Each structure stands twice: as C-alpha cells, then as structure tokens.
Amino acid sequence: MERQKVISKLTHLGGEITNEIMLHGSPKIRIPQRSIGNIHFNEKENLLELGDKMSTRSFLNVAHSRKFMQTILIASKCKEFVSRNKTASIRELYYQLKHTIPGTRENTFDDQSESDPLIVDLEIALGVLREELHLKADDKGTLIGRITIEDSGDFIDCSKLGRSGLSIPSIVEHYRFHDVEADYVLVIETGAMFDRLVEEKYHLKNNCIMVSTKGQAARGCRRLVHRLNHELKLPVIAFTDGDPWGYYIYSVMKAGSMALAHESKRLGTPKMKLVGMTMTDIDTYGMEKVTEKLKDVDKRRINELLQYPWFQRKEWKEELNLMSKKGVRIEQQALASKSLEFVAEEYLPEKIAKKQMLP
Amino acid sequence: MESREKHADELFKEFRETSITEFFRKNRAHLGYSGKLRSLTTVVHEIVTNALDACEEAGILPEIRVRIDALNSEHYRVFGADNGPGIPLKHISDVFGKMLAGTKFHRNVQLRGQQGIGIAGVTLFSQITTGKPIKVRTSTGNGRVYEVELMIDITKNRADILSKEEYAEYWRGTELDIEIKGVKFNLSERGPFEYLRRTAIANPHARIIFIDPEGRKTVFERSSERIPKPPMAIKVHPKGLEVDDLINMSKVTKARKVSSFLVNTLSRMSNAKVREIQEHVSFDLNKNPRRLTWAECEEIINAIEKIKFLAPPTEGLEAIGEEQIRNAVLNILDPEFEAVVTRPPKVHSGGIPFLVEVAIAYGGHAGRVVGDGIKCEIMRFGNKAPLLFDAGGCAITKAVNSVEWKRYGIRDFENSPITVFVNLVSTYIPYTSAGKQSVAEDREIMREMRFALMEVGRKFHVYHSRKRRALEREARKQILLKYSIELASGLAKLTNKNEDKILKELQNLIEERITGMEIEEAEEGIAGEELEPTLEGESEDNSEAHREIEEVE
Numbered sequence: 001m002e003r004q005k006v007i008s009k010l011t012h013l014g015g016e017i018t019n020e021i022m023l024h025g026s027p028k029i030r031i032p033q034r035s036i037g038n039i040h041f042n043e044k045e046n047l048l049e050l051g052d053k054m055s056t057r058s059f060l061n062v063a064h065s066r067k068f069m070q071t072i073l074i075a076s077k078c079k080e081f082v083s084r085n086k087t088a089s090i091r092e093l094y095y096q097l098k099h100t101i102p103g104t105r106e107n108t109f110d111d112q113s114e115s116d117p118l119i120v121d122l123e124i125a126l127g128v129l130r131e132e133l134h135l136k137a138d139d140k141g142t143l144i145g146r147i148t149i150e151d152s153g154d155f156i157d158c159s160k161l162g163r164s165g166l167s168i169p170s171i172v173e174h175y176r177f178h179d180v181e182a183d184y185v186l187v188i189e190t191g192a193m194f195d196r197l198v199e200e201k202y203h204l205k206n207n208c209i210m211v212s213t214k215g216q217a218a219r220g221c222r223r224l225v226h227r228l229n230h231e232l233k234l235p236v237i238a239f240t241d242g243d244p245w246g247y248y249i250y251s252v253m254k255a256g257s258m259a260l261a262h263e264s265k266r267l268g269t270p271k272m273k274l275v276g277m278t279m280t281d282i283d284t285y286g287m288e289k290v291t292e293k294l295k296d297v298d299k300r301r302i303n304e305l306l307q308y309p310w311f312q313r314k315e316w317k318e319e320l321n322l323m324s325k326k327g328v329r330i331e332q333q334a335l336a337s338k339s340l341e342f343v344a345e346e347y348l349p350e351k352i353a354k355k356q357m358l359p
Numbered sequence: 360m361e362s363r364e365k366h367a368d369e370l371f372k373e374f375r376e377t378s379i380t381e382f383f384r385k386n387r388a389h390l391g392y393s394g395k396l397r398s399l400t401t402v403v404h405e406i407v408t409n410a411l412d413a414c415e416e417a418g419i420l421p422e423i424r425v426r427i428d429a430l431n432s433e434h435y436r437v438f439g440a441d442n443g444p445g446i447p448l449k450h451i452s453d454v455f456g457k458m459l460a461g462t463k464f465h466r467n468v469q470l471r472g473q474q475g476i477g478i479a480g481v482t483l484f485s486q487i488t489t490g491k492p493i494k495v496r497t498s499t500g501n502g503r504v505y506e507v508e509l510m511i512d513i514t515k516n517r518a519d520i521l522s523k524e525e526y527a528e529y530w531r532g533t534e535l536d537i538e539i540k541g542v543k544f545n546l547s548e549r550g551p552f553e554y555l556r557r558t559a560i561a562n563p564h565a566r567i568i569f570i571d572p573e574g575r576k577t578v579f580e581r582s583s584e585r586i587p588k589p590p591m592a593i594k595v596h597p598k599g600l601e602v603d604d605l606i607n608m609s610k611v612t613k614a615r616k617v618s619s620f621l622v623n624t625l626s627r628m629s630n631a632k633v634r635e636i637q638e639h640v641s642f643d644l645n646k647n648p649r650r651l652t653w654a655e656c657e658e659i660i661n662a663i664e665k666i667k668f669l670a671p672p673t674e675g676l677e678a679i680g681e682e683q684i685r686n687a688v689l690n691i692l693d694p695e696f697e698a699v700v701t702r703p704p705k706v707h708s709g710g711i712p713f714l715v716e717v718a719i720a721y722g723g724h725a726g727r728v729v730g731d732g733i734k735c736e737i738m739r740f741g742n743k744a745p746l747l748f749d750a751g752g753c754a755i756t757k758a759v760n761s762v763e764w765k766r767y768g769i770r771d772f773e774n775s776p777i778t779v780f781v782n783l784v785s786t787y788i789p790y791t792s793a794g795k796q797s798v799a800e801d802r803e804i805m806r807e808m809r810f811a812l813m814e815v816g817r818k819f820h821v822y823h824s825r826k827r828r829a830l831e832r833e834a835r836k837q838i839l840l841k842y843s844i845e846l847a848s849g850l851a852k853l854t855n856k857n858e859d860k861i862l863k864e865l866q867n868l869i870e871e872r873i874t875g876m877e878i879e880e881a882e883e884g885i886a887g888e889e890l891e892p893t894l895e896g897e898s899e900d901n902s903e904a905h906r907e908i909e910e911v912e
Binding site for chain 1: 835838839841842844845846848849850852853854855856861864865867868869871872
C-alpha cells in the first residue's frame with residue numbers, strides 16, 4: 001500500500017472522531033471483533049477467517065476511555081513514522097508514547113502489553129498491515145539450510161551461517177529467494193532441538209531448510225514459512241512437543257491464529273503436516289518411561305482444542321483423546337533417552353520417509 | 360354466677376374505701392412508677408403531658424420548662440413550668456389532688472394522657488416517697504396568681520391544701536415544684552432527656568427547655584406555629600366496646616332506658632340496631648341503664664359481636680401531619696435525608712379507628728451514639744407520647760425489625776445513623792400491659808405500620824441510589840476529563856486541527872453528557888422499585904374507615 005494512502009487512512013480516522021466531537025456526538029472507533037465468536041474456520045481453505053462482527057470502542061464509556069485515548073495516540077505516532085519514513089519497533093513506539101498524563105499520576109501506557117494489542121486493533125480497523133504502519137516486532141525465530149536470501153541488496157547463503165543460522169526479522173516482505181536446493185522445510189518448536197539437529201547437520205544430510213519458531217511463532221516467522229511454501233512450493237513439516245501447546249503452535253502455523261485471523265491468508269500454511277511428537281511414538285519407540293504426567297491446565301487445554309472447529313479432523317480428535325486417555329505428554333528432547341543422534345539419524349528420516357505424519 | 364356479679368356502684372364504693380396508697384403500691388408498675396429511672400421519667404411525662412394537653416385545648420403555643428435538681432442520692436427536685444391556660448382556683452384541688460379525676464375517663468378522645476393516673480399520681484408519688492406536699496403556682500392571666508401547697512387526703516381521695524397564697528400579678532401559666540425520692544436520673548434512652556427529645560419531635564409546635572442535674576441546658580426549639588386541633592370527643596364504636604366500658608358509661612348516662620342510652624352513647628347505633636340487639640339478649644332494653652348488671656352488659660357485648668355496624672368516623676384522630684413531622688425531624692435531628700408518611704385511617708379490633716405516621720431520618724444527628732459508633736434508633740409514640748419502655752415486646756419494634764431494610768439500600772440497619780419514628784394514633788391503642796409502653800401485636804396495626812415503613816424505605820432507596828449515582832457520575836466525569844487532554848493532542852496530530860479547540864469541544868461534550876445522564880435519571884425515577892405488597896389478596900385502598908357506606912363485620 002502506498003505510504004500516502006496509509007497516511008490518509010490515519011487522518012480520516014482522526015477526522016471522523018474530531019467531527020463527532022465538534023457535533024457533540026459520541027466519539028467511537030469500530031473494530032472487527034477478534035473473539036472466538038467472530039472467528040470462522042474455512043474448511044475448504046483450511047484457514048481461520050475473521051467474521052464481520054464489529055465491536056465499538058466509545059470514548060464516553062469509561063470502560064473504554066483509556067484504551068480509546070491510547071489507540072488515538074498510537075495512530076498519531078504511526079502517522080508520524082510513516083510521514084518521516086521511519087520504522088520503529090513496537091517497543092520503541094511504546095517508549096515514544098509513554099508519559100505521565102498532565103495533572104495526574106497516571107501514565108499514558110504502563111506496559112508494552114497495553115500498546116501491543118491496540119496496534120493490532122488499529123491494523124484491522126484501518127485494514128492496513130503492521131509493516132505499513134512502519135512498525136516492526138523484535139526478531140524471533142531462526143532459519144538454516146540450502147537457500148540464498150537477498151535482503152536489501154545483500155545475498156545471504158543460509159547454509160553458511162555456522163551453527164547460529166539466520167535470525168528471522170518481523171518483516172520479511174523484501175526478501176528475495178535464490179538458489180533453493182532444499183527438498184522441504186522442517187519447522188521446529190524448541191531452540192534446543194534446532195541446535196541438536198544443526199549439530200547433527202540434519203539439514204545438510206537430508207537437504208532441507210530448518211526453521212525454529214522458539215515457542216509460538218512470530219508473524220515474521222509465519223510469513224516466511226508461508227512464502228517458502230507458496231512461492232517455492234516446498235512442503236512444510238512441523239516438529240513440536242507432544243502436548244496441547246505444541247499442537248497449538250502447529251495449528252497457528254497451519255491455519256492461522258484467532259488474534260490475527262485477518263491475516264491468516266498471508267500467514268497460514270494450510271498444507272503443513274506434523275511429524276511428531278505423537279502419542280503413538282511413545283509405544284512405537286518404547287518411551288513410556290520418559291513421558292510426563294498431564295497437569296490440570298494441560299487437560300483443560302486439550303478439551304479446549306477439541307472444541308475448536310479446526311481440530312475436528314478425525315486424526316486430531318484421536319490424537320487428543322489418546323493423550324487424555326494416556327494422561328501423559330512427551331517432549332521432543334525425550335528422544336535423547338535413546339541417544340543424542342537418534343532424532344536425526346533414525347526418528348525423523350524414518351517417519352518422514354514413511355510419511356507417518358498428522359495432517 | 361350470681362355470686363360473682365357485682366353492681367358497678369358497689370365496685371366504686373369498694374374502690375373508694377380501699378386505701379389509695381394501697382392501690383398505688385399494688386399498681387405501681389401499671390401506673391408507670393416501677394424502677395428508679397422510669398419513675399422519674401413518668402413524673403416528667405405527667406407534667407409535660409398535662410401542659411401540652413392544656414395548651415392544645417386552649418389554643419396556646421406551648422413553652423415548657425423542666426428542671427431537675429439532684430438534692431441527694433436518689434433524691435430529686437423536679438420543677439416544671441408552662442405558659443398554658445392556668446388552672447382556676449376551684450379546680451386546683453381536683454387536678455392535683457384527686458386520683459382518677461381525669462375528664463378522659465368518660466370521653467372517647469385520643470389524648471396523650473392515656474397512661475399513668477395523671478398529675479395527681481405525681482402528687483401521690485411525691486407524698487409517699489418524701490412526705491412533702493407539692494407546690495403549685497398558677498394563674499389564668501386574670502391578674503390573680505395562686506400559690507398552693509397540697510397533698511392528697513388518701514382516705515377521702517381529695518386534695519388537702521396545706522397553704523394558699525394569692526397575689527396580684529399579670530402572668531399566665533402553671534408551675535410545679537415537686538420533690539421525689541427513690542428515683543435516679545441518667546441520660547440513657549429511657550431517661551427524661553430522651554423523653555423530652557422525642558416529645559419535641561412529636562410536638563413540633565412546642566418549645567421545650569430542659570436543665571439537667573448537671574446544669575446543662577437544652578432547648579428544643581419550636582419548628583411549627585400550628586397548634587394541633589384539640590381532638591374531638593367521639594362516641595365509642597360498638598365494636599370497640601368492652602364490658603367494663605359499658606358498665607362505667609351506664610352509670611353516668613342521663614338516659615332513662617338502656618335502648619336510648621345505647622343510641623345516645625355509641626357511634627353508629629340506631630334504633631334498628633337496638634332492636635337487633637334486643638333479639639339476642641334475655642332482658643328488656645327498656646330497663647334503667649343504671650341498673651344494668653355485669654352479666655347483662657356482657658350479653659349486650661355478645662350481641663354486638665353478631666351484628667354489623669357502619670365503620671366508625673375518623674374525625675377523632677389527630678395526626679401530627681407529614682409537614683409537621685418533617686419540620687420537627689429537620690429541626691431536632693438535622694438529617695442528611697428524611698422521609699415522612701402518614702397513612703390514611705384504618706380500623707383495628709373490628710371498629711376502632713387508627714392511623715400510622717412514620718418517618719425515617721438518615722445522617723446528621725439521626726441514630727443513637729453508642730460508644731464510638733452509631734446505632735439505629737426506633738422512636739415509638741402512642742398518640743404523640745413517647746413510649747420509652749418495654750421496647751422488645753412492642754409491635755412497633757417488631758414492625759420495624761420485620762422490614763427488610765437491605766432491599767432499600769440499608770445494608771447494616773442496626774449500625775446505621777438512622778432514626779425511625781413511628782406514631783400510632785388511635786382513640787384506643789391496644790397495649791400489651793397496663794404499663795402502656797408497648798403496643799400489642801394487632802394484625803391490622805402491624806400491616807399498616809409495615810406499609811408505612813416500606814414506603815419511607817422506598818423513598819430512602821431513591822435518595823440513596825441517587826446519591827450513589829451522583830458520585831458515580833462525578834467519578835466518570837473525572838475519568839473522561841483526564842483522558843481528554845491526551846485524546847485532543849493525539850487527534851490534533853492526526854488531523855492537523857487546533858488542539859485547544861478540540862479539547863474545549865471535548866470538555867463541553869463531556870459536561871453535556873454528564874448533565875444529560877442526571878436529567879435522564881430524574882425522569883426515569885427509580886428502576887426496579889417494587890410496589891406495596893398486598894397481604895392475602897386484600898386490596899390496598901380498601902380503606903374501610905374512609906368509606907362509611909360499607910359495613911364492617
């Protein structure tokens with residue numbers, strides 16, 4: 001989107017509210033709802049979509065007043081960034097706006113956790129992307145493997161980055177891909193497992209690109225995986241812990257998240273598959289001794305997942321029910337109980353070759 | 360049965376022959392002279408009541424002074440003075456020296472002096488405890504002032520005037536100087552101070568000055584210039600009649616036949632009704648009423664029970680009035696909030712008219728200070744006279760406690776700065792005992808009191824929630840104003856418009872909205888307010904006492 005258009009959208013938002021004030025009406029911002037009630041699962045596309053229910057943030061409603069004021073402050077600051085053609089991190093934005101409200105002891109923002117969700121509100125309300133507001137998040141996630149990425153004129157051979165790999169920035173739109181030799185992409189939940197596989201040179205031996213999400217995948221990471229899949233037609237395989245949290249990380253990568261349902265189309269990778277950890281692995285590889293008991297919070301989360309429309313596939317219901325039945329979870333690193341090399345030399349190659357994967 | 364029957368004349372004769380001192384000693388509790396504190400309060404009560412009644416009948420705005428001096432341990436001097444009509448010389452002896460000489464005995468009038476035995480009881484009490492006469496100074500304003508010292512000749516039931524002085528002075532009123540022993544003064548809820556405070560509330564037209572034994576002077580200022588109409592004597596309604604009433608009346612009637620005696624004496628009694636009674640009694644109603652026996656009177660009362668009569672007229676009831684009570688409550692309690700309700704007259708016990716007046720006061724000097732805290736206080740009145748004793752068994756206390764005050768926004772009724780005022784007005788108040796300090800639990804009376812209490816409760820609720828909402832509105836306004844500075848600055852940057860102008864309009868908008876809410880609330884009234892419940896399907900405005908065409912059973 002043109003910078004000028006983003007600026008005019010921000011100005012328009014402010015103009016409407018100002019008019020409302022001049023007319024002594026009720027200043028409000030309409031924002032599409034991001035709760036489960038307004039999230040639909042598109043089975044055909046295998047993606048979460050945002051419905052058309054709107055919520056209204058009204059300044060005169062004291063429950064909204066503070067957030068309303070904060071949203072406008074963020075909008076005005078973004079307009080400044082875009083006008084000056086500067087891109088700030090969301091933390092920088094927070095610090096730029098944080099100050100004491102005159103005549104009070106109250107701060108405009110107390111914590112970055114107050115400003116972050118309002119940025120998303122603004123994105124959806126205006127129909128613009130975070131990067132179009134000239135905001136970026138911290139780098140999160142790492143990539144390694146046989147691909148060369150062009151970034152602002154520099155060419156980065158991602159197979160020659162030692163053991164650390166390429167740190168994935170929050171905006172990856174400007175990346176150009178070159179010299180792709182990999183056969184598939186392996187997305188790994190934990191940094192520790194990523195390190196293990198790097199040390200075993202798994203990506204070189206199996207000719208793949210490895211991406212570590214380091215927990216829940218950030219937008220940049222998800223967008224990059226999406227592009228690798230859509231633009232380069234590389235299959236994507238996920239490798240997470242065998243627990244509801246790991247499976248949810250997978251589901252977000254695959255179908256999108258509720259918080260960013262409006263961006264599912266840009267961020268989701270519906271054709272992704274999951275190689276492990278699965279409950280059947282426990283029996284197949286004889287790992288009963290290295291499981292962990294489910295806590296109450298795990299059990300509750302399983303039940304929640306079972307309610308989500310995008311977990312209604314037969315295989316997933318079976319997997320989650322089996323987990324409940326066994327009452328255990330299993331971590332990726334439990335594979336080390338066999339040997340350090342087991343995961344790279346036997347577990348992954350075998351399962352991937354046999355296509356023993358969950359949809 | 361014949362042996363138990365006594366002619367009323369005999370009863371009277373016996374009574375006279377009994378030592379009056381004996382009578383007093385035996386009936387001390389009934390007469391209000393039990394307990395050291397209560398005896399003192401009763402003395403004050405008799406003095407004040409006498410003064411108020413006299414002023415009322417003479418159409419004078421009363422000014423009453425009461426001073427109590429401590430002479431010794433449990434030995435006090437009570438000095439009372441009023442600006443009333445004064446007492447003509449020839450009546451002094453009857454008023455102060457003759458027991459049961461009150462005019463009320465044969466008049467069905469709602470007067471304060473329904474309890475005790477009148478001011479003569481004070482004379483007797485003084486005489487028994489100190490052996491001294493009381494001193495009376497009085498004048499009707501004709502230039503002649505009398506100073507009299509008197510005692511009661513207890514064998515003859517009449518005043519024994521020990522000294523009499525007469526001199527010229529233009530002054531009007533009555534002063535009493537009384538010494539009593541075996542009594543105790545304190546400032547408790549049942550003492551003379553509280554008695555006078557409550558009397559002041561129930562009699563807003565009176566100015567009352569009190570000086571306690573410590574020399575502390577309290578003036579309860581008058582809050583109304585309106586002198587209550589003296590209640591009219593009304594005839595007794597047959598349904599409210601008891602055997603002894605009937606026999607007493609039969610002794611003083613001038614009628615020659617029982618039939619005409621009944622028609623002349625009782626309200627709603629017609630010749631047709633007398634004929635109906637005749638059908639139920641075993642004797643001829645043409646006999647001389649003075650010869651009626653107890654058993655015959657009983658027969659008449661039983662007959663009356665079987666017959667329908669028109670409801671009694673209500674003119675005999677003199678309420679204090681909402682406006683008067685409000686003035687008095689504001690004057691004495693200076694509350695943050697008050698509500699007053701006077702209910703329309705109803706009947707109890709099948710035919711006795713009554714009405715209930717209720718007030719609630721919140722904040723200010725309402726409530727009773729106990730230690731460091733404030734507790735609620737219930738002020739009970741029977742025909743404007745404060746009822747200080749036997750609170751626990753009293754229907755008024757029960758009615759107040761039966762109300763779910765929580766419903767009306769009073770979370771902790773017991774520990775709130777609240778004064779509840781209840782005045783029961785009736786030509787005949789059913790008391791639980793001869794002490795006449797505690798109202799019996801009559802169904803109709805309870806019901807009326809509850810309705811009145813719920814009504815003031817609802818008024819309080821409206822006020823209370825308004826107050827709470829006003830606070831909420833103010834808080835809301837402050838929040839909005841706080842954020843408007845930042846909002847205006849953000850909007851100015853977004854739109855390149857003038858920040859000060861945006862802020863000013865925003866502040867105007869907030870002001871407008873908050874004022875708008877206020878108006879809306881006032882128009883809405885109070886949401887969710889419940890209506891007066893009707894008991895057992897009875898309709899609320901089924902006011903028998905109002906519609907005299909209807910017959911009561």
